[in-house]
Amino acid sequence: MYDPVQLRTFLTVAQTLSFTQAAARLGVRQSTVSQHVRRLEEATGRPLFLRDTHSVELTEDGEALLGFARSILEANERAAAFFAGTRIRGRLRFGASEDFVLTRLPEILEAFRHEHPEVELELSVELSGTLHERLDAGRLDLVLAKRRGDGDERGRLVWRDRMVWIGAEGLRVDPDRPVPLIVFPPPGITRARALDVLQADGRPWRIACTSGSLSGLIAAARAGLGVMAHTRGLIPPGLVRVNGLPDLGTVEFALLRGPRGSAAAEALAAAILSGADRLTRTA
Numbered sequence: 001m002y003d004p005v006q007l008r009t010f011l012t013v014a015q016t017l018s019f020t021q022a023a024a025r026l027g028v029r030q031s032t033v034s035q036h037v038r039r040l041e042e043a044t045g046r047p048l049f050l051r052d053t054h055s056v057e058l059t060e061d062g063e064a065l066l067g068f069a070r071s072i073l074e075a076n077e078r079a080a081a082f083f084a085g086t087r088i089r090g091r092l093r094f095g096a097s098e099d100f101v102l103t104r105l106p107e108i109l110e111a112f113r114h115e116h117p118e119v120e121l122e123l124s125v126e127l128s129g130t131l132h133e134r135l136d137a138g139r140l141d142l143v144l145a146k147r148r149g150d151g152d153e154r155g156r157l158v159w160r161d162r163m164v165w166i167g168a169e170g171l172r173v174d175p176d177r178p179v180p181l182i183v184f185p186p187p188g189i190t191r192a193r194a195l196d197v198l199q200a201d202g203r204p205w206r207i208a209c210t211s212g213s214l215s216g217l218i219a220a221a222r223a224g225l226g227v228m229a230h231t232r233g234l235i236p237p238g239l240v241r242v243n244g245l246p247d248l249g250t251v252e253f254a255l256l257r258g259p260r261g262s263a264a265a266e267a268l269a270a271a272i273l274s275g276a277d278r279l280t281r282t283a
Contacts, residue, residue, distance in 0.1 A: 002044075002068075003036075003039070003040070004076050005036065006036040006037075006039055007040070007069040007073055008026070008069075008073060008274070009028075009036035009037065009040075010037060010062075010065065010069055011069050011276070011277065012026055012033075012273075013033065013037060014058055014062065014066060015158060015160075015273075015276040016157055016159065016160050017055070017161075018056060019033045019034060019051075019056065021157055025273075037049065046059070047059050047061065047062075048061060070274065070275060070277065070278075074274065077270075077274070078115070087118055088118065088119055088267055089119065089264075090118075090262055090263070090264050091119075091122065092119050092120065092122065092141055092142065092264040093122045093124070093140045093142070094121060094123055094124070094140070094141065094142045094143070094144075094265075094268060095123075095124040095126060095131040095134060095143040095144070095145070096123065096124070096143075097125075097126070097127070097131060097144060097145040097146060098125060098126065098184070098212075098214045099128075099146070099214070099231060099234055099253070100125075100279060102214070102234070102236060103234065103279050104279070107275075107278060108278060109121070109123070111271065111275075112267070112271045115267075115271075116264065119267075124140065127187065127188045128145035128189045129186070129188055129192075131143045132148065132256075135256055138259065138260070140258060141257065141260060141262060141264075142255065142258070142265045143155075143255070143258075144255055145253065145254070145256070146190070146251055146254075147251075147253070149189070152252075154254065155254035155255050155256035155257070156255045156256075156269065156273065157252055157253075158254055158255055158272065158273060159252070159253045159279060160250055160251070160253075161232050161233045161234075161250065161251055162231075162232045162250050162251070163193065163229055163232065163248035163249060163251050164232045164235070164241050164242075165228070165229060165241065165242040165243075165248065166221065166229075166235055166239045166240060166241055167224070167239060167240070167242045168221060168224040168238070168240075169238075169239075169240055171224055171227065171242060173244055173245060175244065178205050179198060179205040179206070179245065180205075180206060180208035180225060180227065181194060181205050181206065181207050181209075181226055181227065182208055182217050182220045182221050182225060182226045182227065183195075183207060183209070183229075184210070184211070184217065185210050185211075190228075190251075191229075193248055193249070193251075194248070197246045197247070197248055197249070198246065201246040209225050218236050221239050222238050222239065227245065229248050255272060257269065
């Protein structure tokens with residue numbers, strides 16, 4: 001028997017890759033997070049994380065436990081909802097970043113709609129910057145998007161990862177020529193990050209392709225038109241990392257709620273947080 005509390009802590013650490021951030025999300029002390037992970041490792045008889053003073057990474061056994069942990073927690077939640085007998089109703093305007101178009105987010109939304117059939121779910125897929133603007137204007141109730149940058153701590157952290165440069169297999173960037181960029185239009189957060197790091201590094205650049213659609217950017221990258229900044233865990237099929245360019249740092253995805261709170265928004269937020277490991281996997 002695996003303790004659901006320990007499993008939830010494990011999933012949160014796996015999603016944030018940080019014991020400190022996991023503790024903040026769960027509202028407990030960091031020592032409690034460490035204790036839960038240690039007890040779960042004792043229960044499984046396997047190390048679940050590789051950790052030092054600078055980083056936290058899942059082991060192969062930790063990766064294997066992700067699916068089991070999520071299934072156990074989802075079963076517990078379904079049972080609790082059944083016996084509680086509560087039904088959530090109302091309209092829910094949810095915005096998701098373009099980054100999640102090719103992930104398994106639809107599975108999370110499908111399960112939510114099955115569990116809460118009386119919720120009118122309206123989905124908007126936009127650039128993260130646009131979603132922030134629409135949320136601030138009161139046109140969305142819940143948003144899953146990139147945080148705007150360093151120092152932005154709004155919302156509940158869902159997932160942290162590194163950003164990398166990607167392009168077609170065999171693409172080489174000539175160090176003596178401007179970097180050909182494939183980017184979202186403003187106010188794309190990834191676009192701004194790419195331009196900022198190149199400028200700070202003194203690297204000239206040119207825009208090779210602009211598209212408001214992730215599918216359009218991927219098509220341009222597969223055609224070898226240039227490079228694009230992208231989240232490491234979401235690299236699309238047919239594209240690979242490109243070396244020789246300045247470091248892009250990390251990116252954080254967060255859930256942000258509008259001022260009009262609702263039970264439906266809270267329920268969907270909980271479903272996304274519990275299934276966040278699916279967001280690093282393509283559909």
